[in-house]
Amino acid sequence: MNSTPPLLQARNVTMRFGGVTAVRSVDFSLGEVELRCLIGPNGAGKSTFFKMLTGQLRPSEGNIHFRNTDITGSNSHQIARLGVGIKTQVPNVFNGLSVRENVFIGAGRRKSLARAQRIVDETLTRLQLDSIADRIVGQLAHGQRQWVEIATVLAQEPELILLDEPAAGMNHEEVLRTAELIREINKTQAIVVVEHDMQFIRMIARTVTVFSQGEVLVEGSVETVLSDQRVKDVYLGRRAA
Amino acid sequence: MKLLRSSSGAQTVVILSIIVMFAVPKVLSEFGVMQATLFAAVAIFGLSQGFVWGYAGIMSFGQAAFLGIGAYTYAIAAINLGNTQVAGLLAIAVPMLFAALLGYFMFYGRISDAYVGVITLTVSVILFELMNSTSGSQYHIGDAVLGGFNGIPAIPPFAPPGKPDEPLDQIGVWYVAMGALIVAYVFLKWILASRFGRVVVAIRENETRAMLIGYDPRLYKLLSFVIGAGIAGAAGAVFATWGGFISPTVFALTMSAQVIISVLIGGLGTLIGPILGAVAIQYLINVAGMQHTIDPSLGLGIVLVAFVLLVPQGVVPVARSWIARLNWTARTPRANRAKTSEQESRS
């Protein structure tokens, strides 16, 4: 039995929109430096669950803790300040600013100017964004914008990174690079990835949580989960047993 | 200091402004100096709207509220206290306090952008109607009778510290006005170059992203709103001292309209644009008021609609991108002219 609290823990989390229950009594636990993938068909509730972790939605029931701090219903900026980096499904970047400026905003909170600059330079190099550092983000291709967003998130030096569909809209080469990046980040930071792209999941996944109809269907290692007949059924539209 | 390094444009502006400040009394008649002082006052007001709207992304449609509060505060304080320095400082502080309350009410209430516009507009209308109804000698603050739609006459003009009985002449008032404009410009430049300013702009660019990094957009908007109100209050004090008289029309919708048009024409997202736009619009209004071929409101309306349809970003950004393009065309060999992004130079 672990004596340290898990990095992230959700207990009995439920989300209701009017008459619709999008997420039902979900328990979820993430350890330090763990990598977890959330998968499931459309409408399964994984994005809704994700938004409760990021503070974009307030759970109707249940609670969520980041280490010992209760973050149920907290504002996004409060959650971010605890050391959580968030990348949203639709890229949220500063379109009118340059790549470097974007990353700087991520790096610069409560740090000295010198240290922030150093983090910016390191992060740009790490994500191979040096060549486009002065380009205006609004004019970049989709895949590059995703990376800028990831760089901005990494520049915060978070302990937990929440990524919603980081590989969306990327070509095969970009997907490979992103997978490699995630594996590298996971050496020092915990990551939760919501994804649709099965190929991408196979590249990065260790432990997988499968959502279906608002609940956790099954959770386990990637091999076990992906060979589980129930998971296949749920993806192919047959009802789970 | 980072400010100076990144803004050679700003340095040019400041130097030119100082030259203008000393040249105007030499070159213009006393009447011309008076006109110039009015231009300085509207320019300061333009800066306030330009900062709040162009940089912080707050659609304040009733910035005249703070102009008016500043003007009335100056008048009431100057009449009661006899000390025009304190009156001037109060003219900046009181609108800021009001803005803090209103801003807290709006931004911490998660009201959407468009509603901020309507609420600020409504507040300025409330103030207009309120001040308009204060006719009669029972409406006074200390020795200052509010005067309803007739306003407050005989406002003591600025006097130098320690010499309250020797108020400044027209030229002296000009120096104060232009000096205030330069100070406001430099101050805003400094804010925008600071980390606070960068966050403010980031929030305007993408509030969600700024929030997800850990910044509380409500606080930054509130602070920007308060700063803008202080600058508008300063403009109000200059305005009151310029005319020696203030009336509720300072709260009117036309006042807010004028400054919004000024910023739009000059260029949203710059500081020099609103200054130039404000001067241009005030000049147009002066000219329109003196001629008889076309009604001033009609002329202004046509100008506004034309600009919205044809030049929506305003003159300064368009001019800047032309200049940038000319520069780039001149310096880049034809073969290398692939499409790249245009870095907006900052000023």
Place this chain on the structure above:
Amino acid sequence: MDLTGLLAFNVLTGIATLALITIGLGVIYGMMRIINLAHGEFMMLGAYTAVTASTAGVNIWVSMLILPPLVVGLVGLVLERTIIRFLYGRMMDTMLATWGISLGLIGLITSIFGNVVKSVQMPVGSFAIGQYHVSAYSLVIIGVGVVVLSSLLLLLRKTRFGLILRATMQNPAMSASLGVRPAAVYMATFALGAALAGLAGGVLAPISGVSPGMGGAYIAKAFITVLGGGPAIIAGTGLAAGLFGFINEIVSFLSTPVIGDIALLASAVVLIRILPQGITGRFLRRSS
């Protein structure tokens, strides 16, 4: 007892007036999310139509109730075709352009009629509530208000045109794929909103001074009532006008009309803070 009757009557009149002032703006905002800052000037045009027509000898009721909506609806149509339709989706720009139109209209009318206050003769006399004499014209206002709101409701709910309007409001792309031209719908809506504003101006002409700047007094009230009402155009306008009109009349009665106006505006601002979606954003969500 008489006083209560009088007060109740005044409240009804106030609510009807506010509803009439608001509905034109509400139609345009509700349908197209356009903040039409020229709304007050559309009302002003309606009032001037009433003045000009009645001075020219046209029957007073036609001058006030028929001609203004027609004239101003036409003006709205022209403005939509020439200016507004280029700015859809650009909320800031439409606000600015309509502000420009508002200034232009004030200037135009000043050029033609001069900056004087005109008036329209009151077409009816007064009657008594107990010991108080009340203008029978208030009955006209209440009547027009009721007729306008209920006709609009019928239009939206029972006619094909109304259905098309509501569908386009909710999903323009979908309507387009079903053969409706959203552009035509927007044009009709803007003209309708303008016509309603013109009607309000015509109806209110006898009780307010008609001058080029008269619209300014209405714009803030109309706006704040639209926002307070929420997304349902008619229910929202009705409810918000009911609430704010009530507050306005009661406070006016207890102090002065100016304080009453201020109370209306202030209470609306508070309401928006509490219910950012307006009344029908929270209650009666599925009505029109």
